[in-house]
Amino acid sequence: xLSQIILTIISGKLADQKFIFNxxxxxxxxxxxxxxxxxxxxxxHSTISRYHCxxxxxxxxxxxxxxxxxxxxxxxxxxxxxxxxxxxPNSEQDYPFFDLKExxxxxxxxxxxxVSIEIFSDAEMQPEKVAISAVESDTFEILQRLLQQxxxxxxxxxxxxxxxILKELGKGGFGAVYLACHNETEEEIALKVMLPQRAAERxxxxxxxxxIENTKLLQHLNLVQLRDSGEFDGTFFFTLDYCxxxxxxxxxxxxxxxxxxxxxxxxxxxxxDGLEYAHNIEIPPVKLPDGxxxxxxxxVHRDLKPGNIFLTNVGGKAIAKVGDYGLAxxxxxxxxxxxxxxxxxxxxxxxxxxxxxxxEYHFRT
Numbered sequence: 414x415l416s417q418i419i420l421t422i423i424s425g426k427l428a429d430q431k432f433i434f435n436x437x438x439x440x441x442x443x444x445x446x447x448x449x450x451x452x453x454x455x456x457x458h459s460t461i462s463r464y465h466c467x468x469x470x471x472x473x474x475x476x477x478x479x480x481x482x483x484x485x486x487x488x489x490x491x492x493x494x495x496x497x498x499x500x501x502p503n504s505e506q507d508y509p510f511f512d513l514k515e516x517x518x519x520x521x522x523x524x525x526x527x528v529s530i531e532i533f534s535d536a537e538m539q540p541e542k543v544a545i546s547a548v549e550s551d552t553f554e555i556l557q558r559l560l561q562q563x564x565x566x567x568x569x570x571x572x573x574x575x576x577x578i579l580k581e582l583g584k585g586g587f588g589a590v591y592l593a594c595h596n597e598t599e600e601e602i603a604l605k606v607m608l609p610q611r612a613a614e615r616x617x618x619x620x621x622x623x624x625i626e627n628t629k630l631l632q633h634l635n636l637v638q639l640r641d642s643g644e645f646d647g648t649f650f651f652t653l654d655y656c657x658x659x660x661x662x663x664x665x666x667x668x669x670x671x672x673x674x675x676x677x678x679x680x681x682x683x684x685x686d687g688l689e690y691a692h693n694i695e696i697p698p699v700k701l702p703d704g705x706x707x708x709x710x711x712x713v714h715r716d717l718k719p720g721n722i723f724l725t726n727v728g729g730k731a732i733a734k735v736g737d738y739g740l741a742x743x744x745x746x747x748x749x750x751x752x753x754x755x756x757x758x759x760x761x762x763x764x765x766x767x768x769x770x771x772x773e774y775h776f777r778t
Contacts, residue, residue: 716737
């Protein structure tokens, strides 16, 4: 069902100004340049912090939480969070999100926003839906059907044409990863399959596909290369470098939960090399919710953990590679996981990377 969120300023210097959101986004209201809505840095808005409160939007759902502001954030006259006296403004606070509904009012400083939720139910306004793979179906069976269909020359399955599945490498809530071998070159790759947990709007699918294209730009020794990808009949699939040394999580379990200091440091240094590259790579310009286009720089992983760092052998040396670069979180943010708007309050409260747009980009000013 097509829907949108409208925030209308009903009190303050900018009264009657509207901000419209019709896509999934997590953004910040404040006076900083990378905020949206961005409020003026003037005397009338001096009681509003540079980064004041967070909006988590997945139309028709919207939530808000304070971001450790000096003067606090209020919903319908009730405080939902505020930095305490003497507290560092950069302190990371785990303020809770508050669900908003039609007519609710958000007050920051002297500015008051009113929430409007519009839902279009007419048949002609229904967005195109993408078919969903049966959630109950076995991912291996789905993948085997796709591989068989790829043999017929289906152009949308060219990324996986000519591969045979050897074994399962891992399985998660949204799909699975398999070791596959190319029938002609005998090269081994990791073949990842992700299944939407509900029928997805085409715009959500396109959002996820855009994230995938950005991830393909990452080419570094310490990053798992996303080689190719595609979507067919509601199933997303990816071919990636195969790391035959397993994950760091597996290595830690094999060694009783701890690694020797020298080994751990080598892994950390290599991981940081990969992340430094990814955080500074230039990516295609991004269209912001207000319609402006900005040059973006850097991609954030958003789910870094030992299970997403892999080992492989290159020239007789063990190389650490960061894998699953942003795919799982992008899948969730695009609304394909079937979760509510966002279940990641923990990483929200501990990261400043989402300042700007969709948790992901750093913008040039």
